[in-house]
């Protein structure tokens with residue numbers, strides 16, 4: 103008897119028991135994957151990226167030449183870029199843009215023209231003499247008038263989001279002891295419950311499917327720079343960009359990752375508004391860089 107010949111009864115058993123087990127595993131896998139994407143409060147930001155991890159086509163060695171990520175929470179950074187800005191290593195200071203077709207800057211959460219487009223992108227971003235098409239994405243109507251007569255700047259008066267729909271911008275009051283601080287809704291997308299809780303200041307704004315728009319507007323031959331300061335929605339946007347294979351359309355990303363931190367304005371306490379810690383944000387940045395995304399921490 104040929105000792106290598108397998109026992110036919112054993113093979114049949116393997117198929118009979120193996121197949122259902124295999125499908126059961128697939129089902130669990132799919133359920134688990136969906137869970138990561140659908141719960142916005144999940145604390146595993148980076149685990150959600152893994153199933154779809156891709157690698158961007160960046161020039162060799164570039165990612166390691168970017169300024170190092172700051173691993174420790176800077177307790178003194180309250181607002182604005184401040185001293186961190188001078189440490190940024192911009193992509194066009196290290197690579198030649200000559201082969202690119204179009205040059206595009208997208209400012210998500212543009213606010214005042216001078217808050218980042220005018221004061222930073224126009225004045226400081228190294229452009230190698232290229233003319234950039236500029237998109238200002240800002241849902242708050244109080245900022246719209248100043249974009250009306252600006253050649254070269256296209257205003258998209260919506261919030262960047264994962265679907266075309268109306269969303270609730272909300273601002274929960276900060277409560278510390280007997281004191282309550284209320285702020286106007288500041289570009290933070292909250293669920294419908296914010297409109298119903300009777301505590302939050304809310305306003306409804308139009309939002310759009312950013313990934314779909316990006317795919318329609320730019321190609322891999324373009325040089326695309328994005329600034330993203332969207333008050334906590336960045337987690338949903340980044341997951342959506344990765345999941346729908348659009349992350350690598352962005353050549354250079356400046357992102358503020360909003361975490362629970364001490365707030366100078368009010369109680370001086372660490373407040374729970376975003377449900378992400380500094381260390382989770384840090385790991386998100388790190389994982390994006392590992393997949394070849396030239397991402398910078400923005401404050």
Ligand SMILES: *[C@@H]1O[C@H](CO)[C@@H](O)[C@H](O)[C@H]1NC(C)=O
Pocket residue numbers: 230231
């Ligand atoms: C940009 O243009 C100016 C004036 O034409 C020129 O002196 C400079 O070298 C150019 N810079 C780059 C990076 O091409």
Ligand SMILES: *[C@@H]1O[C@H](CO)[C@@H](O)[C@H](O)[C@H]1NC(C)=O
Pocket residue numbers: 266310311314
């Ligand atoms: C979202 O809105 C844009 C602009 O109106 C439109 O072109 C696009 O088809 C819409 N996308 C979906 C999925 O409805």
Ligand SMILES: *[C@@H]1O[C@H](CO)[C@@H](O)[C@H](O)[C@H]1NC(C)=O
Pocket residue numbers: 143374375376377
């Ligand atoms: C943060 O998490 C807490 C506890 O899980 C929850 O009650 C709260 O609604 C969350 N806040 C936000 C802004 O998601």
